[in-house]
Amino acid sequence: MDRAGSSVAPGREHVITLPGRGQTRVWDSPGPPGAATLVLLHGVTLTAALNWSGVIPALRRRFRVLTLDLPGHGDGLPGSPPYRLEDCADDVAGIAAELGIDRLIPVGYSMGGLVAQLMWRRHRELTAGLVLCCTARNVSGSPWERSAALMLPGVTAAAAWIPAVHTLGADVVGAGLLDRGTEPMARHWALAQMRRTRLLDAMAAVQAVCGFTSHEWIGSVDVPTSVVITRHDRVVPPRRQWKLAAAVPGCVVHEIDGDHGVFLGAPARFTAVLLRACAAAAGKDAPSRSASSA
Structure with a gap:
């Protein structure tokens, strides 16, 4: 990928209009014939x-x-309040329908892992498997986290009245997600990518993340599932990731040495583990429950 731009990968780019939601771009890398999606x-x-x-x-x-x-x-x-993770899951289902895809495997990272869980919850006929990376059943369990979550709507609403805030990008808060040891050039590119998202939209998304919980239903997941656990994560504590893994029947755990920004700080290591996790969720070369580590 050209790090100067926003393209994701070689392949076809679809511009898809979802009724009542708007227009979005989807990058489609075809893979080998008959491959899982x-x-x-x-x-x-x-x-x-x-x-x-x-x-x-x-x-x-x-x-x-x-x-x-x-x-x-x-x-x-376009971001539109209130931000709903359920809408994100429904958008993916709508995109799949537009592309004629009847089965796919959601691979979610952090917030994306919450959306992936909701994909199974809301669109079971579409969801063939799950890969849940650096994520949890909820992120607002402790008293101070619940207090912060309760304050966030007011903070977001107040920020919207400050003109200067409208010019800020998500890098203001997103920089904390990156590993401390990220190389300067990679960090510079990452922050530039984060600035493509408005701070107010990011705050609304964080608010939705804080309100998410799958405690009551995640134990009913009935598709092949991989959970990728980052051992040194400062954003989603490993203990929360392990609780998610323990709650999903028969899931395969794949551990990786890294923080929440391992995708940027150690891409080769992340790729090796993610390949195994996706293969297990697709029912190919599946290891034992907690055999994969890097």
Whole structure:
């Protein structure tokens, strides 16, 4: 990928209009004939290019790969309050219908992992498997996290009245997602990608993330599932990621040495683990429950 631009990967670019939602772009890397279809769902403040461009060349050798910017991010659908993760899941289902896809595997990173869970919850006939990376059943469990989540709507509403805030990008908050050891050039490019998302849209998405929980239903997941756990994550604590894995019947755990920005800080290591995770979710070369590590 040309890091100066926003393209994600070689392949066809679709411009799709979803009724009542607007127009979005989807990048479609076809993969080998008959390959399973992955849809890659990025994290909050990120773009598809930032989160996934390092892994797509390897993934597309085995899978058809769809990538898109989620609403309010990059080239995604316009952000419109309130931000709903359920809408994100429904948008993916609408895109699949437009492209004639009847089965796919959502691969979600952080916030994208919450959207992937909702894909199974809301569109079970479409969801053939799940790959859940650096994510959890909820992110507002402790008392101070719940307090912060309760304050966030007021903070977001107040910020919207400050003209200067409208000119700010998501890099203001997204920079904290990157590993401390990220190389300067990679960090510069990452922050430029984050600036393609408005800070106010990112704050609305964070608010939606804070309100998410799958505790009551995640144990009913009945499709092959991989959970990728980042051992040194400062954003989504590993204990939360392990609780998600423990709640999903028969899931395969894939551990990786890295922080929340491992996709940027160690792309080769992330790619190797993600390939195994996707293969397991597709029912190919599936390892034992917690055998994959890097």
